[in-house]
Amino acid sequence: MLPKKSSALLIAFLCSTLGLNLNAATLRDPTKPGYSSGKSASVKTTTNKSLVLNSIVKKDNSAYAVINNQIFTLGESVKGVKIVHIGIDSVSLADGRKLTMFQAITDFKGHN
Template identity: 75%
Template sequence: MLPTKISALLIAFLCSTLGFSVNAAALRDPTLPGNASGQADVVISSTNNNLVLNSVVKNNTSAYAVINNQIFTLGERVKGVKIVGIGKDSVSLADGRKLTMFQAITDFKGQ
């Protein structure tokens, strides 16, 4: 009689434990981002096509352009577009775009 009571209690305990774990699996992890996180991905991907000219280093023999915090030279491609010209404060791209630095950086006060 005692072994059947123990086995019945053991079976009841295992069933209730499994029931709790099934319920716990259905709960949402509170550390995961909310449902609006998919919208941020859309915003990020649409702004990835923007090119920002951070700086230009040019001397008589070579020219380098820093675009989106990466260094490029004449003839290299940035986001699939070839760099066809590097000026003292601008970069010309093969698709017709011209990137210019922020004017407050390139202008000197008093001139």
């Protein structure tokens, strides 16, 4: 009887270790980079001419516009486009675009 018990234990042991090995093969190493579809994993940078008007400062006859976190004055170019007008809450560009401040900043709801 001893050989039958030991062979049954051996079979049970082998089945359990094979099961663990198969399960371990399907687990992903959490320290490895994520799966990719063959494309580059780098962060895409915007190469288009998207511009964000961050703020405007006007005092007397001078006006400054902060666009993409850089300070510009009237007549200067931002990404190759000349600034033709700096208003209280907007900037007009020579290519016809008009950059405006965020709605929440310029619109005071409930105030008359």
